Amino acid sequence: MDDIMKIGHLHLAANAQLRKPAQTEGTSSGSASFKEMLERNVLKFSQHAEQRIAQRGITIKPEALDKIGNAIDQAAAKGAKDSLIVYRDIAMIVNVPSRTVVTAMDGNALQGNVFTQIDSAVIVS
Numbered sequence: 001m002d003d004i005m006k007i008g009h010l011h012l013a014a015n016a017q018l019r020k021p022a023q024t025e026g027t028s029s030g031s032a033s034f035k036e037m038l039e040r041n042v043l044k045f046s047q048h049a050e051q052r053i054a055q056r057g058i059t060i061k062p063e064a065l066d067k068i069g070n071a072i073d074q075a076a077a078k079g080a081k082d083s084l085i086v087y088r089d090i091a092m093i094v095n096v097p098s099r100t101v102v103t104a105m106d107g108n109a110l111q112g113n114v115f116t117q118i119d120s121a122v123i124v125s
Contacts, residue, residue: 043069043094049101056106058090068092071122072099080120087124091115 075083085092089107
């Protein structure tokens with residue numbers, strides 16, 4: 001049975017496409033659990049973000065995680081610290097250095113919203 005991790009309403013299966021894990025000292029690529037690989041290479045969700053995802057009924061498909069991870073990489077390459085990442089009708093405020101989604105909202109919550117305390121924005125296609 002595949003490893004399955006639940007984040008709010010998001011269920012991620014171990015067979016989801018992820019970027020290759022960074023090799024760390026003393027670990028082989030086969031020894032990291034799916035959750036460790038996700039947290040190290042894609043993104044983490046704060047408790048607040050998990051609550052907002054659940055409250056707003058937001059679903060993020062596993063194939064979207066790679067695109068969102070690439071957007072975070074782009075923001076990091078430009079020196080961003082806190083970035084607005086927009087993927088389709090989902091907006092996320094992400095702390096770039098820790099790769100942590102701080103909050104998330106769907107298209108309904110986006111209208112008329114002002115985003116503060118960010119230093120960059122990445123629109124993912």
